[in-house]
Amino acid sequence: MIGFFDSWKWWLLVMQEFQSYFPNIPMIIEMDIENCPYGNKDTSEIRSLTKAWVDRLFARWASVVILACNTASVHALRWLQQEIYPDKHILGVMIPGAEKIIEMGYKRIWVLATEATVRIRAYKERVHFLDDSIYIEEVWAPELVPLIESWIYSQELLHTHLSSYIASFSPDIEALILGCTHFPYIKSDIIHIWNSTHNTPTPVIIDPGKESAKKFQQWITRHSIVLK
Ligand code: DGL
Numbered sequence: 001m002i003g004f005f006d007s008w009k010w011w012l013l014v015m016q017e018f019q020s021y022f023p024n025i026p027m028i029i030e031m032d033i034e035n036c037p038y039g040n041k042d043t044s045e046i047r048s049l050t051k052a053w054v055d056r057l058f059a060r061w062a063s064v065v066i067l068a069c070n071t072a073s074v075h076a077l078r079w080l081q082q083e084i085y086p087d088k089h090i091l092g093v094m095i096p097g098a099e100k101i102i103e104m105g106y107k108r109i110w111v112l113a114t115e116a117t118v119r120i121r122a123y124k125e126r127v128h129f130l131d132d133s134i135y136i137e138e139v140w141a142p143e144l145v146p147l148i149e150s151w152i153y154s155q156e157l158l159h160t161h162l163s164s165y166i167a168s169f170s171p172d173i174e175a176l177i178l179g180c181t182h183f184p185y186i187k188s189d190i191i192h193i194w195n196s197t198h199n200t201p202t203p204v205i206i207d208p209g210k211e212s213a214k215k216f217q218q219w220i221t222r223h224s225i226v227l228k
Contacts, residue, residue: 001026002227003062005053006069007036008149010181014068014093014209021213025227030056037145038071039114039180046116050076051084063227064089068209070179071114074122089223096215097177097208098126101134106175108135110203112165112190113179115140123179137173141165141180148182158186162193176203184209 002018002025004011011029018027030053032038038046050072057065065088067073073092080090101109111123118140127134143161178184184207194202220227 001028001060001062001064003027003054003057003060003065004029004068005031005050005057005065005072006181007032007038007071008069008145008182009033010185011068013184014066014181014212017207017210017213018066018216021217022227028057028060028062036149037114038069039116039140039145040142041071041116043075043116043120046072046075047079051080054080054085054090058085058088063225064091066090066212067092068181070094070181070208071116074117074120089225091212091216091219093181093208093212094122094179095126096211097179097206098123098130099215100206100208100211101127101175101177102130104175104204106204107133108170108173109137109175109177110169110173111136111138111177111179112141112183113138113177114145115142117179123177137169138179139165139168141183144186145180145182148185155189158189159193162186162189163197166190166193166197171198171200173203175206177206177208179208181209 004015015027035049054065067077073094077092118138124136127136191202
């Protein structure tokens with residue numbers, strides 16, 4: 001059984017990606033709506049909150065836990081894997097997102113994420129670990145998470161914020177990593193704003209949740225795991 005954790009309801013988008021590849025594996029979820037957003041918290045708070053939800057998922061018999069939340073992935077994953085649960089399987093979404101950049105050969109990248117994710121330069125470090133010639137700009141978008149969570153939001157306000165983020169980036173970037181589980185939800189708005197404000201080609205959008213699902217089969221095979 002795969003257990004998913006996100007700080008908000010967007011485990012749903014990540015889980016749907018996994019379901020499309022693994023329709024027969026049972027999946028369970030936990031989310032922390034009460035403490036969301038994680039993106040404005042420090043590492044120790046993100047770790048202790050994430051650990052509590054991971055504990056619950058293992059207590060519910062998850063054989064693998066996926067941290068669908070980017071912020072939890074970059075602040076808590078390695079700590080959980082190495083110090084808390086060295087004998088269990090926990091995966092995050094950041095590394096598959098960063099690896100996709102290398103696989104596709106993109107050289108100019110934009111990352112849109114939460115403050116906590118950008119603060120520790122997680123995507124930048126991982127991409128540069130794999131290829132330090134890649135140009136990478138990271139921006140945090142504090143207005144977007146609460147706006148998307150409010151469900152009934154003004155499209156105009158969303159577009160105003162997106163326009164200012166998009167305007168701050170180099171027009172010749174090739175790929176954009178959506179480094180927050182909320183952002184795939186507004187992917188079409190991002191493309192729309194880009195196309196209405198730029199003459200340059202639309203960057204390829206990388207969704208780390210989707211990339212994680214694609215890589216999961218390789219991971220299962222490598223670890224000889226049977227999930228049921
Ligand atoms: N789930 C978080 C992420 O993917 C975004 C929301 C939050 O700040 O908690 O980074």
